[in-house]
Amino acid sequence: MRESRYNVWVRRPDAAYVFNSRSGAMLRIPAEHHKAYHAFMAGDTGAPCPPSLLANLIAGLMIVRDDADELQSLAKRYHASRNTTRNFALTVVTSLGCNFSCPYCFEEKHPSLLDGDVEAHILKVLDAQLPHIDSFHVTWFGGEPLVGKKSLLRLSDAFIRRCDEAGVHYDASIVTNGYLLDEATCRELATRRVTSVQVGIDGPPAVHNQMRPLSNGRGSFHTILTNLRMAVDQLNVTVRVNIDGGNASRVEELFQLLAKEGFGGKLTVYPGQIVGVQQNVRAPSASYRGGCFSKAEFAHEERRFLDLAAQYGLAKPRLPSPTGAPCTAVRVNELVVGSRGELYKCWDSVGDQNEVIGDIRDHASPNGRLAKWLSYDPFQNEECRGCIALPVCMGGCAHHAFDKLLHENRCGTFRHTFQEQVSRFVDFAEQERLSGLMSIAALSRTVETAEAPELPTEPFRATV
Template identity: 30%
Template structure:
């Protein structure tokens, strides 16, 4: 059997000194999301991006272990086909039914990069009953081991009574069926308070709350202004910090997302310092930056280029680390199903009861013709009707995008089918800065970088 380096092997650029003294380089196997530390000769052999594959490379005593880790594979394997087939199976056979529920079409913020049109939509009792019945049928179908709900908007907490009513029904249905239930709220955070947090976690079974903060107060309050003209940064951080001290909320986790564009890319340091000063350097608070991207709107004035975004992301990670904030330098697991849009076991329910396959379609005027069904009209037992992106795995396999040949496909999944088909390649910053992130990961784990000028001396 002829072995070659896996196409899903990424070797870090930096030579590192192991705590025991020997020299290593970090290697990421993107098909498993595992990081390995290997000697320099092995790293050079695996670094196909730098050297190309040498089919005549000498075998070593370590080949068995490298093959077991997936770093070496049989030369005849079509790894991309295997990754795509694993994605097809996961999308077809997943044991979790996911509902993205938008209880409100309105938002109390006026963010300059938002592509949604916000209107006050009344969620009728019939709509609620039909949705609750749909979730109940899924729970009792015997097909799923868990129901997952993501509360989205607009601003979902503007319809808190609807959210709470539906949550109670969902929780009761899954309890009666004997299956799991978990929920997440994606919110701007301005309507959070101690009472709502208790209700969300203890009654509505929300385990994660994701809040967007786009920088320190002086930046966040400008790019994400309240429609009443008030700022929100200090209020939001104070509410989260107070919640971290409440024992009965110890199972509640917070995620701080930052939409990064031209106006705040250079504010990582003051932002991280502000979060730490507010008490959010905590094990139950995770942070991540995300590039501003179009939702059917023109964001060219505020969006970064891919290279700028990749560089800014490294700066944000470094600032997080300096201030003790929790974040993930590298994905912790592969991503066989990229999003709700590629599996019929996931659906998005808009405030008016229309069902979509993609979270970036409801409330966006240019996608007004994108719904695939209507709750209350669609058979409660049926999966959502096919959407525009259910052929995603076939499209990638056929070369519709560049994803099939990409080293990070197992971790990225193609990022965003919708943006690809709109002609805006959504490749994540990881594609550009993965080697730098890999080196930072190893350094954070206690390995010491060796300056190139010292290598000949160190190796002697």
């Protein structure tokens, strides 16, 4: 047996902790057992290493058979999740028009709403899927999806009715600027099985109003805050704070304000990286001149952000979960439907005519652009193959990987700050007195694609 290449160790006076990024599990090993474990792994057959410790290390994929091919197991996981047709997911742009005018927006917007013809074709596509799938997930997206609320509600009712009749699990999430998320809308979304809501706030009022103004130039902060007071009682709300060099130092002012308003423990905040995407020259982001962070810089800003947010009860320590194919863009049975019925693979492509891969009215005949997304394969890339973050990142953002200028930006932050991230989680585990084999995913979010442990073919050599 040998140690997994995906172990991250943290040592403390009383114990050692090992996190395995492939299983998403962490194990606390008391200091005396840790010493025995090292002797045992060094080949000292007389070392008294408890069998239960070895069993946990195997269950957590922290030790594997000498001939185990961990990369191949991950590749299997990636391709299985990419190619599965048991789950179907759509990102639906109900309105490409938006009531905001954010200077870093990557979309070339126009005021078009999803119409009845596109709705009918979406339902036709779903009907064809229903006999073959276990679950259907929708992300309501824009522009601003609540500008197209009528369509969202109509489609939701039709989705729920069809899925319930077919015995298919249905749920949805929404990415919204929060301005139209009033009390009645929260209720309507909750009854339409929208289980999570992402709202953007980019700092305290003065900062936010500059970065996320209404399209008439006026501020949006206070309306969003009023809406959030009601939203948190009905929906699971996450606030995304987009940061760059211009506002990162101001986030604590936002946390103070949210904590004073009583949002601690009721919503969570996380940082988003503002990226100067140049690809679509007609999108605002192409001329955005903020001081965007590189991914490595952002990874360190993220640490600072989350540590501060935790102090205000607005974030909980967590580690990334093992994943398969990481997003809609690279999964076979997922599509992004634009407001005019045009199809894309990637969220960042919405509104870009050069990235359209087909049309919902003839969705079975995509154009040649689809192939680049479905052939993206991190296992062909030497950097990914040798990366400790591979099991939780799986090649990250394909859209950025394709862009020469943004290539490094494809990575998840675990690549840059894995030691700090695990160490911070150990602080939390010590505080909470967690011990034994902990499923970090169970403590943070669900593992969709955990692999079975590779059990040894020979009995343990350990003595009690």
